[in-house]
Amino acid sequence: MQVRLHNPKRTVDVDGPVRVDKLLRQLGLRREAVLVIRGDSLVTGDALLAADDEIEIRPVISGGAR
């Protein structure tokens, strides 16, 4: 599957099917620090991602003074 990542922006290929939690561990990401987006919705940690899914993993942490 194609996984779109940010900071820096890039796309990586990952073998599927795979569960979201396992994918995040493979990529070294904390689940509380990201959202996993499939289409126009979100998926939970136990969701099974298919080999032909297109996924975006979006960081949620922002900083600086506001």
Added chain:
Amino acid sequence: MKCRRCREPAVIDVRRHRAAFCRDCFLHHCREQVRRTVEKHKMISPGERALVAVSGGKDSLAVWDLLLDLGHEADGVYLGLGIGDYSEHSAVYARDFAAARGVALVEVDVRAEAGFGIPEASQAVRRSPCSACGLSKRHLLNRAARDRGYDVLVTGHNLDDEAAVLFGNVLHWQVDYLARQRPVLPSTDGFVRRVKPLIRMSERETAAYCVLKGIDYVVEECPMAAGNRHLRYKETLGQMEESSPGIKADFYLGFIERVLPLLDGVAETERGLVGECSRCGSPSTAEVCAFCRLAERAAATAVPSDVLPLAVGQLDGAGIPLEGHRPADER
């Protein structure tokens, strides 16, 4: 995973609530969090006009959207900070949201208003960009709300923001800053009431809210914020949250409930020290307020903005305090 409310398939799990939600129930959960926060802390009364500080990011657009859905009269204000393409890009999201919801967006160009942009200001005074930015925002947002007759200024600070600021203030035992770290800063002479309706929502929840509500926001981080202290505190707290879900909420919400009341006297004493800036008339504990001093130094060392670097992380770590660490006249 099933939704806690309706048992339909969930789209998001919120570990600190030991719950998962489907789309509609999650949006309901967010509205309830904000409604209860606004009511509990008496942030906005019926009929009051609110001005939402909008950056184009997830938190400010989420809080604006939530307040509108809850029936509040809320316009937005966008500050053009002069941070190159990032500022131009961010403004588009704020404008698009305002147009989609049919609400007013006030735009203030910091360079036109104050004579400097954030990159040159931070260079001039050798403060971290986030410090100069925060100081400028607090001053100009208050001015924008006050001059246009709004009753309350709304910011999108979320649970993670507040926990990180609290963490920094506790590490340095900044008692006066702790006394000021409140969900509501009451209106006083020259200050419009400032409120933070998102203090019970994590930034993961505000981001999820935007995705599920179809709100486009700027995902990229400000190029000047990289590596700042606030982000490092967030990372530390995030690691603790991973192994102990709910610990951030316990830390910050416990502070509000159990510690802030003990600091009322400190906050009262500070308010008594606030006078008026001799230059701009804004509230200040000094003869000249921190913003006017920043503007003066930026003007004295002005260099063309197009030769300034955007990534000025080298200024960070210079021992300059960030958000939460600020003089009383720039609360």
